[in-house]
Amino acid sequence: GADKVDSERRNEEVVMIDLFGYVGIEAAGFEFNIMVVGQSGLGKSTLVNTLFKSKVSRKSCTPNYEEKISKTVHLQSVSHIIEEKGVKMRLTVIDTPGFGDQINNENCWEPIVKYINEQYEKYLKEELHVNRKRRIPDTRVHCCVYFLPATGHWLRPIDVEFMKRLGNIVSIVPVIAKADTLTMEERLEFKQRIRQGLQANGIRVYPQKEYDEDAEERILNDRIRESIPFAVVGTDKEHQVNGNKVLGRKTKWGIIEVENVAHCEFAHLRDLLIRSHLQDLKDVTHNIHYETYRVRRLNESNANGLGLSALSLENGTAEKSEAESQL
Template sequence: QSRGAEHREKGVKSDHEKQYVGFATLPNQVHRKSVKKGFDFTLMVAGESGLGKSTLVNSLFLTDLYKDRKLLNAEERINQTVEIVKHTVDIEEKGVKLKLTIVDTPGFGDAVNNTECWKPITDYIDQQFEQYFRDESGLNRKNIQDNRVHCCLYFISPFGHGLRPVDVEFMKALHEKVNIVPLIAKADCLIPSEIRKLKERIREEIDKFGIKVYQFPECDSDEDEEFKQQDRELKESAPFAVIGSNTVVEAKGQRVRGRLYPWGIVEGKCSAQEWQPGGTGPGRTAGLW
């Protein structure tokens, strides 16, 4: 998205230079309109509790969505069912507004019996489709609130030797309805060779079970080589291994979001850069790899 903004800015400049018939300003108009209106993005996060879903969302959008969250104790969790909780936050970046809706699924996979625990989630997604369809079929289509889920981040435990049965069942129940991006959660508890092995295993199992996860679009053929390389690396590193952090620690004199272990600091910075297995110093690591 930041690249898109850059492109548009370049477009704006060249429009000012040469004054032609007028249709050259159309992208500009689209740009201005979308800046004014802002964007909607609905992101669902799913996965068993404790995998850092809230932390990652907060780290990604540099916000604090779950200020007044109360963690349930084991007693309450025994009687808990899967809920759907929506958090909305307005984010602004260089004047561009984003209405971010996070759909959280607390309770998923926590029960002793998890049979059909993905049912409330599939129901919710179906409802949003139906609602949008009804609104689109109605008379007043100007201010339709689009609540359809754009993307679902599915958190896989870093400790499973691959996918667990509940992971397979969840993804199979949802892959026709929503873009699933599988993530290896809390990857800072795995050493690089373990991450490689786990990624491979997950990729194999996704193939074998015929699970359709989100496929990144082809990058434009006119992009520069560096970007293409980055894009390739990003695609090859799926399923992404992530870490998140909401605390600021000091690394090499700089204050970064990270986790301070007795044996080193893990920085929770976003980047697609691969781990350097030889690098043992703090600050060499990224939040996404």
């Protein structure tokens, strides 16, 4: 098993970025899994590339996982080991090409719901193993970045349906894609409309008020809540600005600097995901979304008169009999 893991790791690209100052890293290595959802052409891959200043999207290397679930959506995930000063983070980006692209988008969120729940189920079965691993591999989705087209109007029915359903099982961070197509005034107005729409439809997006742990955290999170959805522009091209190399997009008005908060809120999104809130996103996934799933599953098995043992037995029996045969 160890050899297989090593060879898999060797096959992954090692990307060097400055992780210190980004994350309070407790473990010697950990997984962080981000899902990106939105129609084609909203710049999801570009944004993910920009986010990690390295090619961490499905365009950059062969997907290590691909599952065709339905005609509309097949999920692809790409993992990278990001390493800096001996600290390793396994970053996985799960892309959902084809989401919302069809004429009839009825139930197009189902494969995504199914995927998220399957990862919880996988984790639960590992937890219930007779011989449990010391560190359970974590494929659970820690954050779902949902791309809204920069229409300047209201939330579309598909956005409402998706976020309503997904908000209860995963942390959602909505972003306005290709925000440079809107003027600053349009952008502010659109953001306000979206926040109204989220509230009116009872949609829960991250960070939720009820999970703030203290007054300090509430102040920090209120600031984030006031600027959600982040208006973002992605690019992986560098330009010279005042003698410095900056990530930016050339337009007829000049260069939009991706990391300049006056131009777009990309830096806020990056800070939320991989600086200030990375550990919190993992905690909310484990203590709230996964816990809700776990309790529901265990209640179901109890209601069926199976109890905990039946769930663990699905996995455990084979191992146990193998162990016994060696005695």
